Every structure is written in structure tokens, then in C-alpha cells.
Amino acid sequence: MSESGSGPAEYTTRHSVEVAASADQIYEVIADAQSWPLIFPPTIHVRREPGPDSAESLDIWATAQDTVKTWRSRRELDAGNRTVTFRQLVSAAPVASMSGTWRVDSTGDGTSTLTLDHRFSAVGDDPDSVAWIQRALDANSDAELAAVAATAVGRSDGSIVSLAFSDSVAIASPAQPVFDFLYRADLWPERLPHVSRVALSSVDDAQILEMDTVNSAGEAHTTRSYRVVTDRFELAYKQTVVPDGFLAHHGKWTLEENGDTTVATSHHHVQLDLERLRARLGATDREDVERRVRAALGGNSVATLEAARAFTEAERSLA
Structure with missing residues (x-):
């Protein structure tokens, strides 16, 4: 639907889904924007800045029809009415403006309706741009609604588990050489023993990294990730091809420089199919699954950071 006035024409869309979960459980999912990379397939990374009262600002990196877009949004959360x-x-071209509302309505008997409304305009009101935006909204909105529904249901019945952790290594080097080591993933097969193959390409300002690795348990995996530089010494990633039993994997590498020393940290945030991983790993319970996942992911990350430490410290000693 389009609306015209004195400015560019505005267009509206509405998408909705019925969810077998309580309205409060669904609202918790849409309110926690920093977990969106685990929930929404297009979302690569979200950086949140809290504002006054119930407001917040979000910097969002996401895929849209084989491109990567970034934009800043302001949100107002109303927990009482379950709206955001x-x-x-x-906005990122061809979008000139974009706004909307998430709304959760209880329909009784533990079920709810989740609705996502959008209002947008296109740069120059170009018809091709309008059509492109509408296609992107249709694809992304349907995917986002399905993902919120699956996450809310899975969290309520315990079949979906979220796990977050980090590991740090102190490196006697300025931050830039360490960041370069992490960014140049195309060189990892010759620098990291647990990486056997890398295919690295780029789209817009993002890297696309496909990689074969072996974890500490000797299991081989192929993963595919989008990687984006989100700050001077921050490299975030979202896996789009994940190991069996993983529903989503988001993480980032961060560097904190203090004089001649850099503390390099690997952050992981994963969403897991509990029963699938219990069966695949032969784990006894949820805690055992979490322990094994943490050991596998953390082991490879620490190995990467230790390799970065050895490489950059050796390079510095030769300078």
C-alpha cells in the first residue's frame, strides 16, 4: 500500500504469524536486540546504545538480497503493551526512510499473534527501488517472524538453549598487527593448524569466509560466515552454515590496547538444538552439552589467539 503527500510516497506492509507461545515470551525475544543475530537469518551484528527511559539506538548489519546493508535505528520499547x-x-540506499512496529497480542490458551508493520520510502521514489525494498521486506519479514516464533516456542519448552562465553589472551604487541592477523583469514591455513581450507570473498564492506576446521575432539566442520568490521578493533561475524546441532552462531573478536600490550578476546554466542546435540555428542544432559560446545569453540578460538600472539610477538622482535 502506498500513501502520497507533499514528500516522497510512503509505502506500508504488514506481516503476521500465529505463535504457540505466550505473549510475554515472544516479547522477550523481540526486545533483546543484541541476540538478534542468533534469531534472524539476515542479521549479522547489532550494536546497542541505551537511551533515556525505554529508548535505545541500534547499529545493525544485515544481509538483503545478496548484499550487506548497515543502518542505525531508534527503538521505543513498551513492555506493558508488548510493542516495539x-x-x-x-538508512542505506535505496531506502530513504523506514519505520515500523512489532506488536504481540495474546489470543488465549498460551498462543499469540505477532505482527510486524513497516512504513518506508525509496530514494527518488524510483519504482525499481520500491519493488526491491518490498521484495526485501517480504523475504526478511517472513523469515524474522518464523524465527521469532521458533525461538519463543523452543525456549519455552527447553528444546533451544542459548550459550554465551568469552576467552582472552594478553599479547605483547600493539593492537593493529593482531587485528591484521585476525582479519587476514585467507592466510589462516598456513598459520593455524586447526584450519585446513579457507575461501574468502567480499560483498560490499563485508567478508564472506568459508572454512574447514577440526576441533579439539577431532571433529571436522565446514562453516560459512559473514564478517564485518564494527569498530576500529572489533570484527564481528555471523555463521550462515553451522555445525550439526547448532541453530545459530554469532561472535566477535575485540582488542583492547594498553600501552605495548593488547588483550585480545574472542566472544561466542550460540543457539543450540539441545536434543540433537545430546544425541550427536553422546552428552548426558544440558550442562554436558554446554561444556562440550564451550570446549570445542573456545579451544579453537584460544588456539587462534595464541597463534596471533606468537606471530605478532615474533614479528615485533624482528623489527
């Missing part, structure tokens, strides 16, 4: 309104402060 949003407005893009800085």
Missing part, C-alpha cells in the same frame, strides 16, 4: 516501535535514523 522503530525508526531508522540513518
Whole structure:
């Protein structure tokens, strides 16, 4: 639907889904924006800045029809009415403006309706751009609604588990050489023993990294990730091809420089299919699954950071 006035024409869309979960459980999912990379297939990374009262600003990196877009949005959260309104402060072409609302309505008997409304305009009101945005909204909105529904249901019945952790290594080097080591993933097969193959390409300002690795348990996996530089010494990633039993995997590498020393940290946030992983790993319970996943992911990350430490410290000693 389109609406015209004195400015560019505005267009509206509405998408909704019925969810077998309580309205409060669904609202918790849409309110926690920093977990969106685990929930929404297009979302690569979200950086949150809290504002006054119930407001917040979000910097979002996401895929859209084989491209990577980034934008800043402002959100207003209303837990009482279970609504989240949003407005893009800085949009990415061909979008000129974008706003909308998430709304959760209880329909009784533990079920709810989740609705996502959008209002947008296109740069120059170009018809091709309008059609492109509508296609992107249709694809992304349907995917987002399905993902919120699956996450809310899975969290309520315990079949979906979220796990977050980090590991740090102190490196006697400035931050830039360490960041370069992490960024140059194309060189990892010759630098990291647990990496056997890498295919690295780029789209817009993002890297696309396909990689074969072996974890500490000797299991081989192929993963595919989008990687984006989100700050001077911060490299975030979202896996789009994950190991069996993983529903989603988001993480980032961060560097904190203090004089001649850099503390390099690997952050992991994963969403897991509990029963699938219990069966595949032969784990006894949830805690055993979490322990094994943490050991596998953390082991490879620490190995990467230790290799970065050895490489950069050796390079520095030769300078």
C-alpha cells in the first residue's frame, strides 16, 4: 500500500504469524536486540546504545538480497503493551526512510499473534527501488517472524538453549598487527593448524569466509560466515552454515590496547538444538552439552589467539 503527500510516497506492509507461545515470551525475544543475530537469518551484528527511559539506538548489519546493508535505528520499547516501535535514523540506499512496529497480542490458551508493520520510502521514489525494498521486506519479514516464533516456542519448552562465553589472551604487541592477523583469514591455513581450507570473498564492506576446521575432539566442520568490521578493533561475524546441532552462531573478536600490550578476546554466542546435540555428542544432559560446545569453540578460538600472539610477538622482535 502506498500513501502520497507533499514528500516522497510512503509505502506500508504488514506481516503476521500465529505463535504457540505466550505473549510475554515472544516479547522477550523481540526486545533483546543484541541476540538478534542468533534469531534472524539476515542479521549479522547489532550494536546497542541505551537511551533515556525505554529508548535505545541500534547499529545493525544485515544481509538483503545478496548484499550487506548497515543502518542505525531508534527503538521505543513498551513492555506493558508488548510493542516495539522503530525508526531508522540513518538508512542505506535505496531506502530513504523506514519505520515500523512489532506488536504481540495474546489470543488465549498460551498462543499469540505477532505482527510486524513497516512504513518506508525509496530514494527518488524510483519504482525499481520500491519493488526491491518490498521484495526485501517480504523475504526478511517472513523469515524474522518464523524465527521469532521458533525461538519463543523452543525456549519455552527447553528444546533451544542459548550459550554465551568469552576467552582472552594478553599479547605483547600493539593492537593493529593482531587485528591484521585476525582479519587476514585467507592466510589462516598456513598459520593455524586447526584450519585446513579457507575461501574468502567480499560483498560490499563485508567478508564472506568459508572454512574447514577440526576441533579439539577431532571433529571436522565446514562453516560459512559473514564478517564485518564494527569498530576500529572489533570484527564481528555471523555463521550462515553451522555445525550439526547448532541453530545459530554469532561472535566477535575485540582488542583492547594498553600501552605495548593488547588483550585480545574472542566472544561466542550460540543457539543450540539441545536434543540433537545430546544425541550427536553422546552428552548426558544440558550442562554436558554446554561444556562440550564451550570446549570445542573456545579451544579453537584460544588456539587462534595464541597463534596471533606468537606471530605478532615474533614479528615485533624482528623489527
